[in-house]
Amino acid sequence: MSRHSSLEFREDIRKMPYRTAQIRLVASHPEVYEPCDDSFLLVDALLSDQANLLHHQPRVCVEVGCGSGYVITSLALILGKQESGGVYYMATDINPHAVSVARETLNAHGIDADLVITDVASGLDKRLEKLVDVMVVNPPYVPTPEEEVGCDGITASWAGGEDGRSVIDKILPVADKLLSDRGWLYMVTLTANNPSEICLQMRRKGYASRIVLQRSTEDGQGSMIGSLLSQFPRFPFLTHGDSKKN
Amino acid sequence: MRLLTHNMLSSNIKGVTNGFPLALEVTKLVTKPVDFNPDFLKNMLLKVEWKALVEASRAMGYAELPEQTEPSMVESEEFLRKFHHALLELHLEEGSLVCPQTGRKFPVCKGIPNMLLHEDEV
Numbered sequence: 001m002s003r004h005s006s007l008e009f010r011e012d013i014r015k016m017p018y019r020t021a022q023i024r025l026v027a028s029h030p031e032v033y034e035p036c037d038d039s040f041l042l043v044d045a046l047l048s049d050q051a052n053l054l055h056h057q058p059r060v061c062v063e064v065g066c067g068s069g070y071v072i073t074s075l076a077l078i079l080g081k082q083e084s085g086g087v088y089y090m091a092t093d094i095n096p097h098a099v100s101v102a103r104e105t106l107n108a109h110g111i112d113a114d115l116v117i118t119d120v121a122s123g124l125d126k127r128l129e130k131l132v133d134v135m136v137v138n139p140p141y142v143p144t145p146e147e148e149v150g151c152d153g154i155t156a157s158w159a160g161g162e163d164g165r166s167v168i169d170k171i172l173p174v175a176d177k178l179l180s181d182r183g184w185l186y187m188v189t190l191t192a193n194n195p196s197e198i199c200l201q202m203r204r205k206g207y208a209s210r211i212v213l214q215r216s217t218e219d220g221q222g223s224m225i226g227s228l229l230s231q232f233p234r235f236p237f238l239t240h241g242d243s244k245k246n
Numbered sequence: 247m248r249l250l251t252h253n254m255l256s257s258n259i260k261g262v263t264n265g266f267p268l269a270l271e272v273t274k275l276v277t278k279p280v281d282f283n284p285d286f287l288k289n290m291l292l293k294v295e296w297k298a299l300v301e302a303s304r305a306m307g308y309a310e311l312p313e314q315t316e317p318s319m320v321e322s323e324e325f326l327r328k329f330h331h332a333l334l335e336l337h338l339e340e341g342s343l344v345c346p347q348t349g350r351k352f353p354v355c356k357g358i359p360n361m362l363l364h365e366d367e368v
Contacts, residue, residue: 059289086286090251099358112280112334114251118361123258127266131254131293 023070023077027104029097033157035070037215038188038224042138043074045186045212045226050078058087058133062178064120064171066091067157069102071136076111089113092121094156119150120167121174132178137187140167164193172198175229176205185229186212191222202229247338247357249302253294255359257345257352259367267298268343268352270305276337276357282330288320290333303332 028034046053058079063072072091079087091113093099099115106113116124140149140157141164148159149166160167168189175185185207189195199209213226257265300311310328312319319325342351343359350367353360 059286060293086283088250088286088290090254094362096358096360096362100356103356103358112248114247115358116247116251116255116361117358118258119363122363123255123361126256127254127295 023073023105024108025068025070025105026108027101028068029101031095031153032098032101033067033154035068037218038138038141039067039070041213041215041224041226042071042136042186042188043078045228046071046075046078046136049186049212049228053079053134056133056182056184058184060088060128060132060180061090061134061136062121062124062128062132063091063136064174065137065139065157066093066102066115067095067098067138069105071138072102072113073105073109073111075134075136076106076113077109090116090124092116092118092124094119094150095153097153098157120171121178125174125177128178130178130180130183133180133183135175135179135183135185137171137175137185139171139187139189140164141188141190141193143192160193164190168193168198172202176202176207183230187227187229189225189227190217191225195225195227199227199229247354247359248334249299249306249336249338250290250294250333251359252302252338252343253298253333255343255361257347257350258361259345259348259350259363262345262347264347265345267295267301267346269346270302270338271342271344271351272305272307272338274340275306276339277335278337280334282327284323284326287326287329287333291315291320291329294333299332303336306332306336306338308332308336 061075066072072089076089091102096117099117102115141160142158143164144159144161146161148155149161150156151159179185207229209227209229211225212228214223217224255268257268296315303311311332337357338354339357341354343354344351
């Protein structure tokens with residue numbers, strides 16, 4: 001059930017002309033999830049949204065579950081050096097080995113970011129409330145027995161419990177709390193996670209959503225989806241439409 | 247770990263109501279120069295708990311920050327440079343963060359705080 005990497009996929013992505021974030025993996029650990037299809041999907045989603053991100057001018061960017069640090073490093077490179085020192089990057093992971101690897105990855109690319117070993121954003125949720133402009137999450141989404149969720153080591157990086165939703169359902173209210181009034185959440189899901197239900201749930205809390213990127217999974221059984229959930233003020237026409245319907 | 251991040255952390259132990267700010271125990275600190283960005287600092291000044299930053303910077307051996315801020319201070323480059331140094335250039339490399347209510351220590355190793363809780367603290 002683990003999420004294996006596909007070399008072909010990596011080759012494909014290397015050829016993509018718009019790829020600006022070439023991340024060198026400078027460290028690895030047997031208990032740390034290496035960047036795979038889903039990481040690439042998330043980074044490609046961010047890349048394809050680069051113009052919007054630059055226009056958005058986020059001040060505070062947080063990644064929950066950073067693993068090797070591939071995504072947060074890419075996000076920092078995508079937002080670019082012209083805003084040098086202008087963005088506060090912070091990333092968390094429950095796996096201490098992952099955070100050490102992420103440290104190496106960030107250092108190797110000259111990105112100033114702080115890392116915290118914690119479960120989702122525990123210990124940060126009070127003070128970071130309504131401060132986060134961009135949150136990125138590649139959650140553990142693989143449907144597994146519930147007891148595998150949050151295990152030690154690499155299992156925590158993919159074990160998602162029933163429908164792969166256990167950790168996602170824990171992250172969504174945290175995201176809702178931390179995101180600023182103009183906050184955006186980029187998240188990877190599988191078809192099996194019922195992303196339309198996730199969007200509906202977040203819509204009730206005032207978030208618009210759109211699929212940024214969608215790709216078939218290796219087994220061909222479904223899709224991996226990179227979605228953007230954003231606070232409604234970005235899409236005033238949607239708020240109006242919605243209130244009329246209700 | 248920069249003091250900016252210290253300013254965002256609270257004790258997350260179950261039942262703790264006054265978990266902010268965490269006290270600093272400094273075993274090793276490092277200073278890393280970063281680019282000065284006044285706009286970023288002005289923005290962050292609105293988000294930072296000032297008193298916690300003043301105390302944390304003192305624990306790190308830097309006593310240059312004023313006790314209180316006034317809106318006019320953002321026009322002073324001298325003030326912003328001090329704020330910049332305290333917020334972004336001082337790193338707690340080794341030490342601990344201490345819960346103000348329980349005294350529980352959260353270790354900081356290689357600049358990374360570990361906020362994971364024991365089973366009886368969740």
